[in-house]
Amino acid sequence: xxxxxxxxxxxxxxxxxxxxxxxxxxxxxxxxxxxxxxxxxxxxxxxxxxxxxxxxxxxxxxxxxxxxx
Amino acid sequence: xxxxxxxxxxxxxxxxxxxxxxxxxxxxxxxxxxxxxxxxxxxxxxxxxxxxxxxxxxxxxxxxxxxxxxxxxxxxxxxxxxxxxxxxxxxxxxxxxxxxxxxxxxxxxxxxxxxxxxxxxxxxxxxxxxxxxxxxxxxxxxxxxxxxxxxxxxxxxxxxxxxxxxxxxxxxxxxxxxxxxxxxxxxxxxxxxxxxxxxxxxxxxxxxxxxxxxxxxxxxxxxxxxxxxxxxxxxxxxxxxxxxxxxxxxxxxxxxxxxxxxxxxxxxxxxxxxxxxxxxxxxxxxxxxxxxxxxxxxxxxxxxxxxxxxxxxxxxxxxxxxxxxxxxxxxxxxxxxxxxxxxxxxxxxxxxxxxxxxxxxxxx
Numbered sequence: 001x002x003x004x005x006x007x008x009x010x011x012x013x014x015x016x017x018x019x020x021x022x023x024x025x026x027x028x029x030x031x032x033x034x035x036x037x038x039x040x041x042x043x044x045x046x047x048x049x050x051x052x053x054x055x056x057x058x059x060x061x062x063x064x065x066x067x068x069x
Numbered sequence: 070x071x072x073x074x075x076x077x078x079x080x081x082x083x084x085x086x087x088x089x090x091x092x093x094x095x096x097x098x099x100x101x102x103x104x105x106x107x108x109x110x111x112x113x114x115x116x117x118x119x120x121x122x123x124x125x126x127x128x129x130x131x132x133x134x135x136x137x138x139x140x141x142x143x144x145x146x147x148x149x150x151x152x153x154x155x156x157x158x159x160x161x162x163x164x165x166x167x168x169x170x171x172x173x174x175x176x177x178x179x180x181x182x183x184x185x186x187x188x189x190x191x192x193x194x195x196x197x198x199x200x201x202x203x204x205x206x207x208x209x210x211x212x213x214x215x216x217x218x219x220x221x222x223x224x225x226x227x228x229x230x231x232x233x234x235x236x237x238x239x240x241x242x243x244x245x246x247x248x249x250x251x252x253x254x255x256x257x258x259x260x261x262x263x264x265x266x267x268x269x270x271x272x273x274x275x276x277x278x279x280x281x282x283x284x285x286x287x288x289x290x291x292x293x294x295x296x297x298x299x300x301x302x303x304x305x306x307x308x309x310x311x312x313x314x315x316x317x318x319x320x321x322x323x324x325x326x327x328x329x330x331x332x333x334x335x336x337x338x339x340x341x342x343x344x345x346x347x348x349x350x351x352x353x354x355x356x357x358x359x360x361x362x363x364x365x366x367x368x369x370x371x372x373x374x375x376x377x378x379x380x381x382x383x384x385x386x387x388x389x390x391x392x393x394x395x396x397x398x399x400x401x402x403x404x405x406x407x408x409x410x411x412x413x414x415x416x417x418x419x420x421x422x423x424x425x426x427x428x429x430x431x432x433x
Contacts, residue, residue: 045260049423052416056360059367066370 007068014061021054106381112161114301114373116213117179118154122296134159139215144206145172145183154209163191163199175199181207213308216300220287228283257282257418265422266429274425277319281312282418285365289410292369293403303413304369309362316421317358324428357424361417368413372406 029047033040120137138155147170156167163175166184173184175191182202184191192201231247243251257279262271288303302308330336332350335343379399383392 045264045419048412048416049419052364052420053360055368056364059363059371062371063363063367 003068007065010068011062011065014058014065017061018055018058021057022051025050025054104381104384106378106385109381110374110377112179113377114304114370115179116211116301116305118157118176118181118209118211119159120212120215120300121159137215139212140210141174141181142208142210143174143181143183144208147172150174150205163193166190175202177202180204181209212300213302213305216291216302217288217308220284220291220302224283224287253283254279261415261419261422265419266426270429271422273323274319274422277315278418278422281315281421282414285312285417286410286414289369289413290407292373293406293410301370301373303365304373306362306366309365312365312417313358313362316361316424317355319421320357320424320428321354323425325431327430327432328428357420361420365413365417368409372402372409376402376406 025047029043032043036043118141119139122135122137124132124134126132136155136159138153141152141154143150150169150172152167152169157165157176161176161179163177163182165175166189167174173188175182175184177191177193177199178197181204182191182199183205184202188201191199194200227246227250230245231250234243234245234247258271258275261282262275262278265271266274285303288308292301292303332354333347335346335350338346376399379395379402382395383389
């Protein structure tokens, strides 16, 4: 396998991790909103910020894959 | 959604679709030439010396390009050299040589190289880098610089017009452009500034937060208009680096005693832990702006690459049957990207505000 192929697999693995992370954040945020609809705005803000943090880690993987590919 | 807004949305989407189809016709290659999706995508994502809009009659004898030429400004050993990018005749393989006061320049993959003394042709190594040429100091007005100026002009136009309307009367009810920007500014103040920095200190940081929010947003939107050949400004690492550097400098200089204490000598933990935490906190200081930089750069670049890859599918499979799929998917991704333009501007601003809030927090 060429280095490009390995880089593509790496990007895919990074996407799996981010998917699991953001999925958990989204699920928990939905749960919390269903329990306490009155603080929906606050939950949404923090969920977005946390998703951005998780996503950043996956994007590091994508950037490394881009540099290799 | 009322009928009017849904009509507007439909108009907006068909506009984007039409533009993407024009994009698709642009990437069409001759029968004999092999279509290289990677090269096409990389050329669209990277910076360039001219604003290439469309190629007419590609592959025919009367092929010609419609381009906005931009100035190339180089600083060589013999001083300043300037010429318009149209002198390269849209060549980026190093075939066309531009000669200015005895120095020869070629454009190899949208980077200008100066040929060494006496050389008349550029020689490339296996990776496509020139072996007999050097890179002069490049101060060109490239398409990214050009688009940045355009977006600055648009922002000034919008906000100066809005500011003028507020100046006119004290209890002014917003209308026109002011009624468009007021809710956005109030959003940045009430949802980003106040909760992240705090009631008492947020005012000092509002000009910066508003500037980066609108600047990133408008550049993200400009990047999505492919008739501008996707001037991918916010997907340029130098651009995002500069914005992140501003956030880093402001955070560092507004850091109070409490902030520095938390970095160098974490309170309320045992001494071995204090020593252990110090290097981690120092690294964290730099990782925060770096992650801001990578996040914006990678998000926008990845969006562009996905849209272009989906359109390239038609030319990779060489069949029209795949076209409905690729157009439908690229339309879907475009809609997501329109949302991402706003979300990324929001994330960059809210994280900057969060870091300022951490720097100015009082001991508790």
